[in-house]
């Protein structure tokens with residue numbers, strides 16, 4: 316017997332058609348610093364058609380890579396729709412990479428055309444001479460100092476035809492988009508999403524985020540960080556309104572956008588939302604009342620952030636987990652239906668529950684054997700599923716895979732209902748006298764102190780215990796703290812042997828290109844004696 320179902324390919328082209336037809340009146344709004352420019356989905360789609368014509372005329376065909384070097388804005392969304400629908404591959408380049416990594420990823424992906432935000436020209440121009448495959452540079456808006464041979468985005472669109480004939484025979488397994496990991500070790504590695512993986516991930520996201528036409532998304536996550544967590548596609552297919560902040564990613568303009576544009580939903584890494592919280596605490600007028608929830612992930616979300624937003628501003632933060640390699644959605648922390656009200660925050664502070672479509676397991680780091688889902692046994696998290704990568708683009712990495720599962724490099728526990736608690740990156744966990752200390756748990760406990768703005772904990776060599784925690788702390792403006800104050804605060808919150816002897820009070824925790832704590836840099840600074848270290852009293 317065979318199924319009677321149509322074998323219909325899951326492609327970005329079909330997702331694109333759905334949004335443009337059914338939600339032609341939904342809007343893509345871009346902040347300009349002074350106001351907003353708005354287009355309907357119908358207008359964005361028509362411009363995407365023109366872009367497809369223009370790219371086609373520049374020689375872009377199936378499988379060719381089109382890089383973008385842009386903030387979150389309408390033109391970027393046009394690239395998201397046009398490029399994969401033509402059969403080409405969208406490579407969203409991280410605008411915050413260091414120069415050598417920037418040249419590396421563009422050359423490695425073999426981008427043929429690069430679409431650049433004019434305001435980012437000074438960054439790109441530094442590596443332009445090192446680009447070996449790029450044939451055309453297309454610039455959006457004014458680009459001071461750009462040479463005459465760059466092409467202007469609007470001029471190209473104005474001269475291009477309408478009604479592009481997108482190919483209808485695109486294989487759902489063919490490449491649609493790619494992102495490089497923000498890898499803090501070694502060269503960045505390329506993950507190539509297929510049409511099918513993007514489509515299935517979008518459906519999952521529409522469901523798990525409950526996206527509908529009534530939503531107005533403030534898209535804070537950069538479109539170069541795992542496809543803005545998949546929202547340009549999930550949002551387009553569900554007809555939400557997009558509010559793109561462009562380069563205005565500071566708390567003050569973001570809060571202005573929230574107030575002026577009736578935002579209902581948002582996303583971002585914890586550091587951005589900590590900045591917003593600090594701003595909102597200092598300015599009574601910030602109104603979050605229209606926001607139904609905010610998905611925060613990309614790094615562990617401190618419980619204090621979740622609690623403070625809820626209690627002081629009525630804003631509901633939901634934690635999620637993902638990776639560039641997982642498209643990214645893998646876990647989301649909605650409390651279970653039988654959770655008592657007093658446990659609400661404890662559930663939301665967990666990393667999350669496994670999303671349907673994704674399979675997870677934990678394995679013993681030495682034997683590789685799967686471990687029990689008892690909520691206590693800790694191992695390395697491994698994951699598989701239709702939107703999880705099975706390899707890296709042109710970069711063999713056999714140690715990252717295990718019997719068809721992706722090794723995440725995250726350590727944690729799973730309980731019998733599929734709730735996962737990530738305790739650390741396997742590289743960051745601190746091994747003290749043969750026992751493990753979770754740097755994430757310790758950081759969260761320290762950040763629970765009202766006078767602490769940020770805290771990052773790293774393992775440093777110790778003659779007696781092999782490794783001990785060094786707590787790097789940023790104190791709130793106007794406050795002062797000593798190691799003794801923090802030890803006293805922590806004493807009732809963590810095991811005694813976790814209490815750090817070494818403390819470093821710093822001005823700010825360094826961040827990676829996607830806004831996460833950069834512990835690699837902290838370790839390097841410690842090794843070079845560049846961190847001031849104070850000892851706690853015995």
Ligand code: AMP
Nearest residue numbers: 497612613614615635636637638639737
């Ligand atoms: P990236 O590919 O840059 O997005 O980084 C993925 C990594 O971010 C994961 O492997 C985790 O280590 C970390 N991460 C993402 N979300 C969370 C979370 N909710 N809690 C803890 N770590 C997270």
